[in-house]
Amino acid sequence: MHIEEKIYTYITTNNLIPKNCEVIVGVSGGADSMMLLYYLAKYKERFKIKLRVAHINHMMRQEASSDMEFVRQTCKNLGVEFNSLESDVEKIARAKKISSEECGRQIRYEFFNSLANTPTTKIATAHNANDQVETMLMRFLRGTDVRGLRGILEKRDNIIRPILCLSRDEIEFYCKQYNIEYKTDSTNMLSIYTRNKLRLDVLPYISKHINKNIVHTLLEHRELYKEEEEFLQSYIDICIAKYVTYDSSSYNIDLIAFNLEKTYIQKKLILEVLVKLIGTSYNISTKHVNIAIQFVNSASSGKKLDFPAEILLIKTSHSLVFTNKHIAPITTCSLQLGDNIFKDYTITLTKLKNISKTLLKPHENVYTKYIDYDKIKNGLQIRSKLEGDTIKTPNGTQKIKKIFINNKIPLHKKSQIPLIVDENNVIYIVGYMINCDYYINNQTKNVLEIKYKSHTP
Structure with missing residues (x-):
């Protein structure tokens, strides 16, 4: 199948881009995002969309400013609105005491969402199949469950990934075929970041010495993990409707009902509530969930357990309370x-x-x-x-x-x-x-x- 038709089939099958909607494309200047920008600009009439671009200068590389100007000029040539943000990611990351990778991710999505003009606006990111495999492997190594092994979703809320179906080789081939110029991030070749280590060292080693089809194998199993998670999620939704309540600042799980569930379901419920409170599963590992189960089984009423992202678990005589550690008082x-x-x-x-x-x-x-x-x-x-x-x-x-x-x-x-x-x-x-x-x-x-x-x- 031709690459363009492959993308179109993927977008329509997963209903990623409704007609007459606004699409904001996150463009760094790299091959992936430039390819996505050119494709959507070429077929914006076919999809009946209004196209805009968002670019962030993370101020982490000497060439960052020239990359921003490159994307700006490309947008001018394509007749696409350009929006940019300069943010000292490393400085902010130090202040927040989080990794620069996570900080950059947070800043990107905050900026993207700030540009959205309507509730139907879609934010398109250029994640590809190789990113998918790296994400699945990284989550497995850090510790995750079936939810994490689904990897990057085709869509989540207003975020869409139109080229998740393409490999990095296909993207580079497309860029070469249509003479699409792009920039290469020099930090992508440094093994100082976790994802880079997987891309540059771990996956090539597995492919050479263990499973030459590792990318295909993981992508194939992802579909199985996705189906399993959908089945489990339907049961978890029933549990939440029956005995989980939310009261403005905390989630409360009925302890008697919770104790009647199998341990695996208990773990899924804890993870679900944590994700609802934090807004992401990024900093939550299987280790955290297992510690919570041990706490529930052994702690007496009134005891507390700290979680990442300033979340507190409190065990009472009749419930498990998940709340933010620093709840703001009512403003006078x-x-x-x-x-x-x-x-x-x-x-x-x-x-x-x-x-x-x-x-x-x-x-x-x-x-x-x-x-x-x-x-x-x-x-x-x-x-x-x-x-x-x-x-x-x-x-x-x-x-x-x-x-x-x-x-x-x-x-x-x-x-x-x-x-x-x-x-x-x-x-x-x-x-x-x-x-x-x-x-x-x-x-x-x-x-x-x-x-x-x-x-x-």
């Missing part, structure tokens, strides 16, 4: 009459003039409370608990810290419980109690109804 914000809409909930304030006798009785709904409107002195605000906060109860003044302890509120949730305050006076601990100084009585003339509604099930 003024409340107005009507709907006050926040990311995870809405608080509705309604002033009532007609006092019903039923309002004088204790109100059972913990998320709807009534207070004496005229006792509010300075206007209401919402915020998280502060050190030293107290609330007036019928049994005297109590520290909110003690109330949280008595109600067995987990540590990771304490900063996420909204407090409604009148200057320094806590009026309402949402979901728990109101300040008795603001109770309504027979002398109350105006009532404020406070309703809290969560945006999550």
Whole structure:
């Protein structure tokens, strides 16, 4: 099959490029991305797409600036919009304490997504079949499961890989056939990076001494791993729907239901939740998941386990809680009459003039409370608990810290419980109690109804 038809068949079979959509192509100037750019520019009318280019200067090589100008000029010649970003990847990587490879990857996708004009915009990267094999082998050596052995996906969210079906040899042949000029990254020939070591040393050795068809063998098995993962994922989705909940900052797995599953399914569930929280499986290995299983089986209630990417696993008496180690407290914000809409909930304030006798009785709904409107002195605000906060109860003044302890509120949730305050006076601990100084009585003339509604099930 001709290379161009091979790409077209791959794109249409996997539904990578819908008609009338915008496609942003990540172009470094190398053979892979230049070949992809020329192909899409040649057939943009056939696909009915608007084409744009994104280039990043990682400031890691002397020739980086000239590469950027080369891509800029190519886009001008092709009549394609050019967008660029200069970013000191090594400096940022040191600050984040991550590898320059991972840092560069993060910066690339952040930049690509910042350029997307519509929800249907596609971001096309020039990964090829050789990249696929290197990725599969790298994940296997680091430790992964069937999900990782699927390698690079044809598409993920808005990201597409239109030439994943081509080998590096096919790409270079295409460039030669159509006189497509490209730049060669000098760092690709240095064995200082993991992927380069696999490309330059490991795979050639395997091909020469162990399996001359190693690339074909791995690609063939990838299809099997993909089918197995799809079957397993369907069961994991059922488990998540049944006994995994999300409450704005954390995922909670019902411990009783979790313990009834086979160990393999438990591992898959832990991995799934970690990926949902972190957004990628890049820094998660089989080792991390195995440590989590050991922790679940041996740790007592209240114990914690650190994960990569600032994730914390907390075991309680009835659940496994996966949360971000540094959860931002609620930003102090003024409340107005009507709907006050926040990311995870809405608080509705309604002033009532007609006092019903039923309002004088204790109100059972913990998320709807009534207070004496005229006792509010300075206007209401919402915020998280502060050190030293107290609330007036019928049994005297109590520290909110003690109330949280008595109600067995987990540590990771304490900063996420909204407090409604009148200057320094806590009026309402949402979901728990109101300040008795603001109770309504027979002398109350105006009532404020406070309703809290969560945006999550």
